[in-house]
Amino acid sequence: MAGTWVIVEQKGGNIRKVTYEMLSEAKKWGDEVSAVVFGQGVEALAPEFAKFGADKVYVVEGDIFANYNTGAYVAQLAAMINEYQPNAIIFAHTFNGRDFASRLAQKLEAGLATDVIKANVSAGKGVFTRSIYAGKALAEVEVATVPVLATIRAGVMELAESAGAGAVVKPAIAASAADVYQVVKDFIPTVSARPELTEADVVVSGGRGCKGPEGIKLVEQLADMLGAALGGSRASIDSGWLGHELQVGQTGKVVNPNLYIACGISGAIQHLAGMSSSKFIACINTDTEAPIFNVSDFGVVGDLFKVIPVVCSELKK
């Protein structure tokens, strides 16, 4: 039994920041840390993982690994676990990461802690904190099987650079085309200059108080001045002003940026569940009684149509 494996999240050679967050976290556990990267032509990425302390980099290359697909990735990783016997494996809690981890966990008849926000792993024992009820409560869970499996929420583990050897290991390829059961017919990337909600440092969200696309435009303007992600409460999604993928809250995404700005959002418990763990929270709302003020570090009682333009022009100075 040896080491912690960090499953790299990358697409087309672009490494997601959560990969480095996971490597930084795994270093704290005192065990050997390896990055495991699947893809095509990804060996060149190895030095990037070494910067965050990866002692080894397992490189899994081949046509069938070019893009994530459950069957081939699970078959390959299961074979590698069998050969190298890692103590713990962590994945990013992305759509792909949690699909990968869940299917692998069942194949191994193992436990899995998903969407972890705090970890304590040593000697094949893993205790994790995960938010339940979309952050309304926290559960501490122990995964009783080895390797310990978990998916880690983006943006919660602190980045810490440290030099690792980054020695490339090329494991035997155990998966074949016969393991691929999903045929990807099309992939339409989201065309947006804005960062993704769950990875952004700043999130600016609009709610019912935006009253329509005009109000949303103001929210977008503020978001773009801050290089922020755009989000919305259920009211603005249900009204069709924003797509569902931008919903923040219990039936949408849980975000934890450095700064969250709620514009025209009253702060229903459903919404608060998705953003209360943000480091700083500001709000603009006409209703002085709105619950959003109870969680805001800086609350402005006012009309977003009048306040946002002032904020934008002040920021420009």
Add this chain to the structure above:
Amino acid sequence: MKVLVCVKQTFDTEAKIELKDGKISDAGINLIINPYDEVAVEGGIQLKEKGIAKEVVVVSAGSDKAMDAIRTALAMGADRGILVKQDTAADEYARACALAEVIKGESPDIVLAGHVAADDGSSQVPTRIAEILGFPHVNVITAVEIAGGKATCTSEADGGTQVTEVSLPAVISSQVSWNEPRYPSMKGIMAAKKKPVSTVDAAAVANKVAIVSVALPPSKQAGIKIEDEPAVVGAKLADWMLNTVKVEVK
């Protein structure tokens, strides 16, 4: 074609969470079908209305209370229900094993479920069921076309939208934006009372994950609240963003 929908009974998403004796209290909490599963039920019923599915079977694992969730799905238009009686403390592994056991006996062509539950937020069970059954799985779908023994699914993916084709039988898990679930009609509610629901005991399977403790997150304190002319409050907010939060202006 037979469609089987897995539903979980969860707290209303507007519920306030409180602890009692170190556990989440369900006192006074309104119980609903997990919103993601409700969309799966609607999706199954629509497949029947389109003539693609002949029967829609609803399965729920949990306590006797979960019968309400099954009855609601039947009132929406599902044909038959199965309650798998299981300790509510079952983990994702035990839950998936119990459901898969029942699903095997039903031999469905399509298994639908929400991609995540609004309570534990684990998003594991449908994927685990697919693995046990040896079925392909498409996660987080927002649309599906069934034709020629295949399902072509549009799903939310990391950084975009993906269109994936799998052969049936398959597990398909829904995103809430797939459809708008109908409210049960009075006629539907009456009809549901006569629809068959069977009850089975879950296979005895040990958990793989133990809950050590449950706590409420530290409550966020309200900070500054200001009310004045837009020019004044706007300038103060900008100042706070620049000097306290230290945002970068692009």
